[in-house]
Amino acid sequence: MFRASRILFWELFRQTWLVVLLSLFILWGYITFQFIFDAMFYEEIFSSTIAWIIVFLTLCFLFLSTSKEGLTFAFPRRQFTLPVSTVALLNVHLVYRLFAMTLVGGMLYIIQYSFYFIEYQNTEDALSLGAILTILLLITIWAQAFVCLLSVFSFWKTVGIQCVMLILVLGMSDFLGLLTGSSCLGVLNWAISVDPYWERFSIVFYFVQGILIALPFWALAVAVIRKTFPSKSTNRLSLFLLLALLSGKLPLYILLIPALFENLFHKMLSTSYSPMEIFVWYEEKTWGLNLVIMTGVIGYLGALWALMQSRNRFAVHRAPSKPLFKQGVMSSKWQSEQWSPMRAQFWYEWRQTYQWLPYIVIPTTIVLLLIAFVPIEGTKDLTGITITWIGVAISWGVGFYGIRASVSYTASVFTKPISITTMSRAKLWAGLSAVIPTFLLLVLAGKFILYRLLPETFQETNVAYQSILPSVVLMFLLMFGALYLGRVAIVYLCGFYCVIAFIAMLTHLINPFLFIDWEATCIPVFLIMSLVLGIFLIFMTWCRKVVTSQHTLITIGAVLCAMLLAVLTVYRNSCFSEYVFLNLFVLLSNTFALAWVPLMLHRQRHR
Amino acid sequence: MDTVSDYVVEVEGLGRRFKRTVALEGFSLKIPRGGVFGLVGENGAGKTTLIKHLLGLYKAEQGTVRVFGLDPVQEPEKVLGGIGYLSEDRDLPGWMKVKELMRYTAAFYPKWDPEYAEKLRQVFELDPKAKLRTLSRGQLAKAGLLAALAHRPDLLLLDEPSSGLDPVVRREILSAIIRTVADEGRTVLFSSHLLDEVERVADRVAMIHQGKLVLDAPMEEIKDTHHRMTIRYTNGQTAKPDFPGMLSCQGRGNEWTIVFQGNVNAAKEHLGNGIEILQVESPSLEEIFVARVGRSISIEED
Amino acid sequence: MHLHISPAEGKPIYRQIVDQVKYLIAAGRLQAGEELPPIRVLAEELLINPNTVARAYRELEVAGLLSKRQGAGTYVSGGGSPLAHQERLRIITERIDALLVEARQMDIPTEELMELIQTREKLLNEP
Structure with a gap:
């Protein structure tokens, strides 16, 4: 058993060590960079958020595994047939990921620490190692539970089950809280005493918000129970839940959810805890630790339960489709309505990959907006930005996932009699119609939150949210990166910034005085390089006759416009906001790569 | 799609390597219009590679490939429009529903016949609302076959259509092949290592071994020219018999069973006087295949 | 009429059909004047190539056991031949x-x- 576990551990290590190493390397580079350029990056509010995003992306990649259908987040089924107990199987996966995240979390701690040290000469406000690890490891456990659940249930059912688990956590932690002396009333009192706004905005606000959040939870919980358990126990369980709801205790917990989380968030972000102080923290806030422990335990149990379900009822979601079906089910309506190849391919792209971006980002943004409305002193300056960045981070995760899932078309697509031009056009349109509305929403939400929270400093901090704009373009490029570059897309786009950094370093070595305006110095060089490359690519596609002249003209036009704007912004007064747009246009100048799309598709199709 | 050529597929000197492995070498093949063409060979012999070349999914490194007289890489739309393809690994997207698959596929083929598609769906007993992910292997194969057949392709390409399927689904696939070819002028090319099936349905058979064409002839001709002969030495000789055209030889002592290609009388002459022929039969395709492939292995060992 | 085809036997399939039809006629299970299934139907039923069936019918016709009526199918020839x-x-x-x-x-x-x-x-x- 031990030997088998060791081999599984090794397998996991083999699969993901590069990701962990890369992320550690990037984070390390992040620290060193700050020393080289003397904290230049840290003038910006969102700087540490970037480190967090890298950490979350690492987490995403840690859970990716290969399966027959390509890369997926689902638990690798092939391991079910190994002579290893389910508990050991889960432990191996979990322990490896916890280990990896501990490493990454340690690096994150160093970043936070040095950030506060350099910026404020004061490390008291930095998150403690304990707090960082608590957050990260809990998220890891829940992510593992999510992955395990996903291998049994559909996506929305999984989300529903995790919501039920959350309710369970809140209920249970307070149950333990009761045992250790702090009653439910005490928690309420504590929440009120911490938060001065509580009195002003009154309970009504929380109540409405609580109900709003609770209702979908309940709907989901009931739906999940209905579908998961056989009818008899369903009735009993839903009866139990109904009783619990009516007993009056659960609604209280539920309307406390926002308050609890805000307080927890606030505490963790603004107070420093040394490992020793964790114990003080424990004494002070028993319920807080209870919450942490219960979250961990419930997450683990959820993962274990799901894995057992998945292993024993191997074919649970592969219910054989009914042999009897109604004749003439197909209405003549959709039969007569013939799609054009372009329409069909657009539909395929949308359903295959791109729909996930809006489907995940839009509900997340709405929920985050709701949470952001909780007015709490002290968290103002961080909340808005952080929330927007979480949205961006999630969409990045989705984007990466989408890319890796659709790196290459299967033969069933390539053997359709469709031209490469139509294919790439469908792909571009599907991508645009996913990326643009999604990011429009994110940008608007970010702006709205900023305005709502910081009306007095809105103009100054406005620039911070603009940092989203380049990420929109980067996101879009990433989503197509796979298409024209295959698996090296990420390397390409990282290399893109490496080139800038390299030129900057070179400039710095040659003339240290130019260094202040390094972006202004090195970007023209980069632009010239990309122009040469772009022209070369356009020429290539033109020669191969795989694109229409229309496509080429649009691409050339887009590239030239972006470059012109970029060059214009370089020589203007360079304050921060100018750099945002500069970044944006530099990224836009990469659209030349779109000219490459048909060529790459052609190469993929005819290997 | 009307071309002067009588051949649906013309492959000339095709060569292909994957890094160090030679998948196809100096491969030439012509597939006449109409009829069922069976492609047999071991796993990894190059069958799938050949089929992917016909579809334009691989670009010929050496030699030329023509389907309907056109280059599938240069003119993929024209070529693919006349082909119905069922891939070996049934790579249809799992999230699609059966009716969505039909609608999606229909968009690409102007010749798609909705009534025929609906008829096929009912014959195959596919639930239109079922997601492809939830289908069993057999049903998935049938869904793939539906998508490949419903536009009545001029050339039906089936890559291992019956591997891993139960006898019931295999029967359905075979009868679909027979129905297709019964329509005038349609051609079916299918690869298989179930030689029993190939012998049933194929008019013409090509054997591939290690990327080379070992045999390409009409089924009748193969059956007529291959013989299995059991002989006994009457002169006390015990050496393994050997003569040109012999493919394999099994036995010991003075009794040997030989599979060979050619005339029985000529074989008798080669073997000389001191033998008695116990039996001459025609071998099954499977025996011929094993004899041919086995022979090249023994040559390599030498 | 029930035929059984076994490719593993080695005997060419058309020969198997010819032999079995001959046997059926000889055993009296196929009466003179009885209609044989059309080529397509038989091919689908036996899961064999239509051309093979056509060849077997042709051979039987040459042997005088079957006769083809224009546009009306294939029949067993008059008895007692x-x-x-x-x-x-x-x-x-x-x-x-x-x-x-x-x-x-x-x-x-x-x-x-x-x-x-x-x-x-x-x-x-x-x-």
């Missing part, structure tokens, strides 16, 4: 040969075999 009788003899001869070979291998002399045949026949005739 000498060919049918010859065929019957041929089939029974084959069986006798096999029996003799087996008897020889089991060391049963031909006289004993003849006796055995007569005993069996008596038994068969009894109700």
Whole structure:
């Protein structure tokens, strides 16, 4: 058993060590960079958020595994047939990921620490190692539970089950809280005493918000129970839940959810805890630790339960489709309505990959907006930005996932009699119609939150949210990166910034005085390089006759416009906001790569 | 799609390597219009590679490939429009529903016949609302076959259509092949290592071994020219018999069973006087295949 | 009409059809004037290539066992044809040969075999 576990551990290590190493390397580079350029990056509010995003992306990649259908987040089924107990199987996966995240979390701690040290000469406000690890490891456990659940249930059912688990956590932690002396009333009192706004905005606000959040939870919980358990126990369980709801205790917990989380968030972000102080923290806030422990335990149990379900009822979601079906089910309506190849391919792209971006980002943004409305002193300056960045981070995760899932078309697509031009056009349109509305929403939400929270400093901090704009373009490029570059897309786009950094370093070595305006110095060089490359690519596609002249003209036009704007912004007064747009246009100048799309598709199709 | 050529597929000197492995070498093949063409060979012999070349999914490194007289890489739309393809690994997207698959596929083929598609769906007993992910292997194969057949392709390409399927689904696939070819002028090319099936349905058979064409002839001709002969030495000789055209030889002592290609009388002459022929039969395709492939292995060992 | 095709046997499939149809006619299970299934139907039923069926029918036609009426299908030719009788003899001869070979291998002399045949026949005739 031990030997088998060791081999599984090794397998996991083999699969993901590069990701962990890369992320550690990037984070390390992040620290060193700050020393080289003397904290230049840290003038910006969102700087540490970037480190967090890298950490979350690492987490995403840690859970990716290969399966027959390509890369997926689902638990690798092939391991079910190994002579290893389910508990050991889960432990191996979990322990490896916890280990990896501990490493990454340690690096994150160093970043936070040095950030506060350099910026404020004061490390008291930095998150403690304990707090960082608590957050990260809990998220890891829940992510593992999510992955395990996903291998049994559909996506929305999984989300529903995790919501039920959350309710369970809140209920249970307070149950333990009761045992250790702090009653439910005490928690309420504590929440009120911490938060001065509580009195002003009154309970009504929380109540409405609580109900709003609770209702979908309940709907989901009931739906999940209905579908998961056989009818008899369903009735009993839903009866139990109904009783619990009516007993009056659960609604209280539920309307406390926002308050609890805000307080927890606030505490963790603004107070420093040394490992020793964790114990003080424990004494002070028993319920807080209870919450942490219960979250961990419930997450683990959820993962274990799901894995057992998945292993024993191997074919649970592969219910054989009914042999009897109604004749003439197909209405003549959709039969007569013939799609054009372009329409069909657009539909395929949308359903295959791109729909996930809006489907995940839009509900997340709405929920985050709701949470952001909780007015709490002290968290103002961080909340808005952080929330927007979480949205961006999630969409990045989705984007990466989408890319890796659709790196290459299967033969069933390539053997359709469709031209490469139509294919790439469908792909571009599907991508645009996913990326643009999604990011429009994110940008608007970010702006709205900023305005709502910081009306007095809105103009100054406005620039911070603009940092989203380049990420929109980067996101879009990433989503197509796979298409024209295959698996090296990420390397390409990282290399893109490496080139800038390299030129900057070179400039710095040659003339240290130019260094202040390094972006202004090195970007023209980069632009010239990309122009040469772009022209070369356009020429290539033109020669191969795989694109229409229309496509080429649009691409050339887009590239030239972006470059012109970029060059214009370089020589203007360079304050921060100018750099945002500069970044944006530099990224836009990469659209030349779109000219490459048909060529790459052609190469993929005819290997 | 009307071309002067009588051949649906013309492959000339095709060569292909994957890094160090030679998948196809100096491969030439012509597939006449109409009829069922069976492609047999071991796993990894190059069958799938050949089929992917016909579809334009691989670009010929050496030699030329023509389907309907056109280059599938240069003119993929024209070529693919006349082909119905069922891939070996049934790579249809799992999230699609059966009716969505039909609608999606229909968009690409102007010749798609909705009534025929609906008829096929009912014959195959596919639930239109079922997601492809939830289908069993057999049903998935049938869904793939539906998508490949419903536009009545001029050339039906089936890559291992019956591997891993139960006898019931295999029967359905075979009868679909027979129905297709019964329509005038349609051609079916299918690869298989179930030689029993190939012998049933194929008019013409090509054997591939290690990327080379070992045999390409009409089924009748193969059956007529291959013989299995059991002989006994009457002169006390015990050496393994050997003569040109012999493919394999099994036995010991003075009794040997030989599979060979050619005339029985000529074989008798080669073997000389001191033998008695116990039996001459025609071998099954499977025996011929094993004899041919086995022979090249023994040559390599030498 | 029920035919059984087995490619593993080695015998060409069209030959298997020809032999079996001949046997059916000889055994009287296919009557003169009876219609044979169309080529397409038989091919789908037996899961074999239509061309193979066509070849078998052609061969049977040449042998005078089947006749084709223009646009109306294939029928068994008029009964009592000498060919049918010859065929019957041929089939029974084959069986006798096999029996003799087996008897020889089991060391049963031909006289004993003849006796055995007569005993069996008596038994068969009894109700």
